[in-house]
Amino acid sequence: MTILTTEGLTKRFPQVTALDRLSVNVGPGVTGLVGANGAGKSTLIKILLGLVEPTEGTGRVLGMDIATQGPEIRRVTGYMPEHECLPPDISATEFVVHMGQMSGLPRAAARERAADVLRHVGLYEERYRAIGGYSTGMRQRVKLAQALVHDPKLVFLDEPTNGLDPQGRDEMLALIRRIGTEFGISVLVTSHLLGELERVCDHVIVIDGGRLLRSSDIGDFTQATQTITVEVEEGQEPLAARLTELGETVTVHGRLLLLSVRGDETFDAVRDAVCDLSLNLVRLEQGRQRIEDVFRENAHV
Template sequence: MTSAPPPAVVPPGPAPAPAPAAARPADAVVTARELTKRWGSHVVFDRASFEIGSGVTGLLGANGTGKTTLIGMVLGLHRPDGGSLRVNGLDPETAGALVRARVGYAPEHHNLPPDIRAHDLVRHIAELHGIPARVATARANDILWQVGLGEERFRAVSTMSTGQRQRVKLAQAIVHDPVLVLLDEPTDGLDPVQRDDMLALIRRVGTEFGIDVVISSHLLEEVERI
C-alpha cells in the first residue's frame, strides 16, 4: 500500500517540567466520520469512522497502511476526499493553522537540521509558536532536561545518536505545550534499552505533562506496552 510522502517537520510543543497540566478543550481528541482518502486509484481510507480519546493511544498498522497519511490529515497537510475530521473540535482543512498551534508532531524520518544545536532548534520551534524569546529559552532548557538531554542540549544534532535525535524530535514536538502530540514511529532505529526508555518517556508525556498522545507504530508489542 502506498502512502503519501511524510509531512515536513511542523512546529510542535510541550510543557516545562511536569507542572500542572495546562487547561485544554474538553474535546481534545480526534474524531473521524465517513473519512475517505485516496492517492490516485489507491484507497487509503474508505468511509472510516473512529474516535481517539484522551490519554496515550496507539495507532497500529503495517508499513504503508496509511498511518502517516492520517497524521498528515490531522495536521491539515492532506485534504480528505470525503467525510469529516475534527481535532479538538476544529476542522484541519479550514483551521489548519489553529490546529497546528495546538498539536505537536514528531515525524518518522530524521529530517532535523544537522548543524543546529538541539537547544537552539527547540528554542526556535517555541518562538515559531509565538513564545517570547526569554521564555522560549527557558522552556527549551526545561524540556531537554525532561527528555534526558540536559547534558547534551548544546550539541549539534549531527553529532547525536539515533536515540538522542528521537528525543530531540519529542522535545521540539512538546515545547509549546500542545493539547495533543503525534509521534510517528518514535522508537524507529532504537535498541531494546533505548526503546524501553522512550516508551517510558512517552507515558510520562501523557501522564505528568497532561498531553494527549497518539503514537504510530507497526509493532503490536510496542503499542500494547503503551
C-alpha cells in the first residue's frame, strides 16, 4: 500500500531549485524525511498538501492528485508546521477546537476530540491556559494536537523537535512513535537531526539540495557492522593489551575499545580476556551503521 508518491517533482524559485526531479514512494508507518536546512523538506510538504504548485512533476497523497485535489487532501491529513503560528491570547482548548471545526468536525465532536488529543500529548491539565504563557515544548504539543484533532489518516510533522531540550525531544519522539503504532496514523516527519529518526521511523528518505540521495527501510540504514564495542569498569589498558596479544585488532576510543570482528573467535577472545583479568564488563555490543554515516557517504558521491 502506498500512502504518497511523487514522480519527477521539481520546484524552482527565482534564486534556487528547492526540489529537483524528486521521485519517492512512501508506505504506511512512520517515515523520516532527512536533510539539512534548505534541503527542500518544507517545500515538499507544502506541495504535497496542495499549498504550493510544483514547477514540474506529479504527486499523489492517499490516492489523490496534489495538483487538483488539495482541499480533499488537507481534509484527511494533518499538518504541524515548523514555524511559530499559535495565537497567544486563547487557550489550547479553544485553538484545537477551532482547528477541528475548520477540518469539518461539528462543534460538539471537535470539543470531545480536542480533550482527547490534548490528553494524549500531555496538556490536559494545562488546556485552559492561554497559549502565550506556554513553554516551547508545550507550544509544540499544541501544534501536534491540532494536527491530530480530526483523526487524519496521515500527518506531516515539520521539524517537531525544533527548540526543545533533550528531555523535550525524547518526549516528542515518543509521542510520534505512539501516533504510528497505537493510533494507526501514518506519519511523515522531517528533521535535520539524523540520529532522532533512527529511534522512531520505519523508513527514511534522505534528500540534499532537493535531490533524492536514498530511500530505504530503517534496518537497511542501520545494518550491523563488523565492529564490536567493549567497555569495562576498570582495566581498559590491560584488556586492550591482552586482546592484541590474542591477535585482535583493537582501537581505543575514549572509555571504549573497538574491535574488528574476525568471527566467533573475537567474541571468545573478549570473554576469555575479561575473565582472565577479573574485569567487570559493562558493555559488549555489535556496532551499527548510523543514518549520519550513510548520509555522509552519499553526500560525497
